[in-house]
Amino acid sequence: MTTILKTNRLGKTINGKELVSGLNMTINKGEIYGFLGPNGAGKTTVMKMITSILKPTEGDIELFGKPLHSNSFELLKRMGSIIEYPIFYEKLTAQENMELHCEYMGYYNKKAIGEALEMVKLTGINNKQIKEFSLGMKQRLGIARAIVTKPELLLLDEPINGLDPVGILEMRNLFSILSKQYGITLLISSHILGEIEHIADKIGVINQGKMVKEVTMESLRETSNDYVEITTSEVKKACYILSDRLHISNMKVIGENVIRVYDMSIQQNLIFKTLVMEDVPVESITQKQHSLEDYFMKLLNGGGLSA
Amino acid sequence: MLKLIKLEFKKNKFNGSLLGILIVNVAIIAMTLLMYFNFGSLEEEVSFSNYQEAFNIIDTFVRAAFIIYASTLIAKFVIEEYRNKTMSLMFTYPIDRKKLIAAKLVIVFIWTLFTIIFSNLVITTIFVLINNHYGYINEALTTDLIINNGLQILLNAVAAAGLGLIPLFFGMLKKSIVGTIVSSVLIVSFIGSNYGDFSLSSIIAIPLSLAVVGILIAYLSIRNIDKVDLF
Numbered sequence: 001m002t003t004i005l006k007t008n009r010l011g012k013t014i015n016g017k018e019l020v021s022g023l024n025m026t027i028n029k030g031e032i033y034g035f036l037g038p039n040g041a042g043k044t045t046v047m048k049m050i051t052s053i054l055k056p057t058e059g060d061i062e063l064f065g066k067p068l069h070s071n072s073f074e075l076l077k078r079m080g081s082i083i084e085y086p087i088f089y090e091k092l093t094a095q096e097n098m099e100l101h102c103e104y105m106g107y108y109n110k111k112a113i114g115e116a117l118e119m120v121k122l123t124g125i126n127n128k129q130i131k132e133f134s135l136g137m138k139q140r141l142g143i144a145r146a147i148v149t150k151p152e153l154l155l156l157d158e159p160i161n162g163l164d165p166v167g168i169l170e171m172r173n174l175f176s177i178l179s180k181q182y183g184i185t186l187l188i189s190s191h192i193l194g195e196i197e198h199i200a201d202k203i204g205v206i207n208q209g210k211m212v213k214e215v216t217m218e219s220l221r222e223t224s225n226d227y228v229e230i231t232t233s234e235v236k237k238a239c240y241i242l243s244d245r246l247h248i249s250n251m252k253v254i255g256e257n258v259i260r261v262y263d264m265s266i267q268q269n270l271i272f273k274t275l276v277m278e279d280v281p282v283e284s285i286t287q288k289q290h291s292l293e294d295y296f297m298k299l300l301n302g303g304g305l306s307a
Numbered sequence: 308m309l310k311l312i313k314l315e316f317k318k319n320k321f322n323g324s325l326l327g328i329l330i331v332n333v334a335i336i337a338m339t340l341l342m343y344f345n346f347g348s349l350e351e352e353v354s355f356s357n358y359q360e361a362f363n364i365i366d367t368f369v370r371a372a373f374i375i376y377a378s379t380l381i382a383k384f385v386i387e388e389y390r391n392k393t394m395s396l397m398f399t400y401p402i403d404r405k406k407l408i409a410a411k412l413v414i415v416f417i418w419t420l421f422t423i424i425f426s427n428l429v430i431t432t433i434f435v436l437i438n439n440h441y442g443y444i445n446e447a448l449t450t451d452l453i454i455n456n457g458l459q460i461l462l463n464a465v466a467a468a469g470l471g472l473i474p475l476f477f478g479m480l481k482k483s484i485v486g487t488i489v490s491s492v493l494i495v496s497f498i499g500s501n502y503g504d505f506s507l508s509s510i511i512a513i514p515l516s517l518a519v520v521g522i523l524i525a526y527l528s529i530r531n532i533d534k535v536d537l538f
Contacts, residue, residue, distance in 0.1 A: 052398070053536070055535070071403070071533055073400075089318060089393060104397070105400060106401065
C-alpha cells in the first residue's frame with residue numbers, strides 16, 4: 001500500500017505555545033482518514049502545516065513519498081484543500097473564482113468546473129458574487145474548488161460546517177464517491193464524530209496537540225465491545241444471580257442501578273428470564289453497541305481531559 | 308510571470324484606474340496653473356521664471372501623486388490579500404510565493420512608471436500651450452531643453468517607480484493599509500524636498516540608485532516569504 005502522507009514527530013510552537021507536538025500520522029492511498037479532536041486540539045494547525053501555510057518547528061512531513069520543504073511547490077499541485085473556512089475573492093462570481101483557481105493550479109480542463117459544481121449540487125448561481133453566498137453555499141463551492149482539479153490528496157477541514165442535514169448527507173456521499181470512483185485520498189477533520197464514523201477508513205484522534213490514537217475502523221469494529229445493559233433496583237442481588245446461575249464474570253456495575261454485561265455469548269432473553277424468575281425487578285434491559293463516540297470520549301478522558 | 312500578471316488583472320478587475328489618472332492629472336494641472344498665475348506675473352523671479360523650473364515643479368507634483376497612488380495599489384494587490392486571507396489561498400498554489408508577489412509588484416512598478424511619464428507629457432504640453440498664450444515665461448523652448456527635460460523625467464520616473472515599492476516594506480510589517488499609504492507620503496516628502504536649484508533628483512546617479520534602493524527594500528520584505536508562517 002502506498003503511503004500518501006506521513007508525518008514524523010511533527011510539532012509546531014508559536015510564541016512559546018506548543019500547538020502540536022510529536023505527531024505521527026500515516027495516510028495510505030485511497031483511504032478516508034478521519035481526523036478527530038475537540039476544538040483547539042490542533043487539527044487545523046496540522047492541516048495548515050501539510051499545505052505549507054504554517055511551517056513545522058519540529059519533525060517533518062512526507063507527501064507522496066517526498067519530503068515537504070518550504071519550496072516544494074510542485075507537491076501542492078497534487079492537493080486540494082479547504083482549511084478553516086472557505087476563502088474566496090468575494091467580489092468575483094463562483095465561476096470566476098473557479099477559473100482563477102484552475103489557472104493558478106495549472107489545470108485546463110474547461111469542463112471540470114461545471115462538473116465540480118454539479119457534484120456539490122451548486123448550480124444556477126453563476127452570476128452571483130461570492131459575498132451574496134450563504135455559509136452553506138460557500139462550503140459547497142469550497143469543496144467544488146478543492147475537487148475540481150481531481151487532486152490525489154484532499155484536505156478538508158470541517159467540511160460540513162454550515163451545511164443543512166440534507167447537505168451533510170450529500171457531502172458524505174460525495175466523499176465516498178471521490179474515494180471509491182476517483183481513488184482520491186481524503187483527510188477530513190471534524191469534531192463531530194458521527195459524521196466521520198460512517199465514511200472513514202482510519203481514524204486519528206488528536207487532543208492538546210498530540211495524537212492520542214490512530215486506528216483503522218476495521219480493527220475498531222472488531223474490538224468494539226457490545227454489551228447488555230440492565231437497569232434494576234437490586235443491583236447486588238442481580239449480580240449474584242448473574243454470576244451464580246449464568247456464570248457471567250465479565251460485567252460491570254455502573255452507577256446505582258445499572259449493570260453492564262459484556263459477555264455476549266449469553267442471550268438477552270435468558271438473562272431477563274433468569275432475573276425475573278429470581279424476583280429481581282428489571283426495569284429495562286437493552287443491548288448496546290459501543291459507538292465511536294464512547295471510544296472517543298474514553299480516549300479523551302484518558303488523555304486527561306474531563307468530558 | 309506574464310500569466311501571473313494577467314491573472315492579477317483578472318482577479319482585481321484592474322481597469323477603474325484610468326479615471327484615477329484623469330483626476331490626478333486634472334488636480335495637478337489646476338495646482339500648477341494656480342501657481343503659474345500667482346507667481347508667473349510677478350516681477351521678481353520666484354518659481355516660474357523659466358521652463359526648466361516649471362517642468363521641475365510639474366514633475367515633482369506628478370511623482371508625488373503617483374508614488375502615493377502606487378502605495379494604494381500595493382495596498383490593494385498585496386496587503387488586502389493578506390487581510391482578506393485570500394493570501395492563504397494563493398499560498399496553497401504550486402507557484403513560488405516570491406513570484407506571486409513579484410507579479411504584483413511588477414504591475415505596480417510599470418503602472419507607476421507609465422503614469423508618471425504619461426502625466427508629465429500631458430501636463431507639460433498643456434502648460435506650454437497655456438504659456439504660449441499668456442507668455443509669463445519668456446524663453447524659447449529649444450530642442451535641447453526638451454530632450455534634457457525628457458531625459459530627466461524619464462530617470463525620475465524610474466526612481467519614483469522604484470521608491471514607490473518601499474511602502475510594501477512598511478505595509479508588510481503589520482499588514483496594514485494605513486501603514487502602507489502613510490509611509491508613501493513620508494517618502495514623497497523626502498524626495499520632494501527642494502533646496503533651491505538643487506533637488507535630490509537633479510543628478511542622474513541619484514534617481515537610479517534610489518530606484519535600486521526601492522526595489523531592494525521591497526525585496527527585503529518578501530525575502531523570507533517561503534519560510535514564514537501565514538496567519
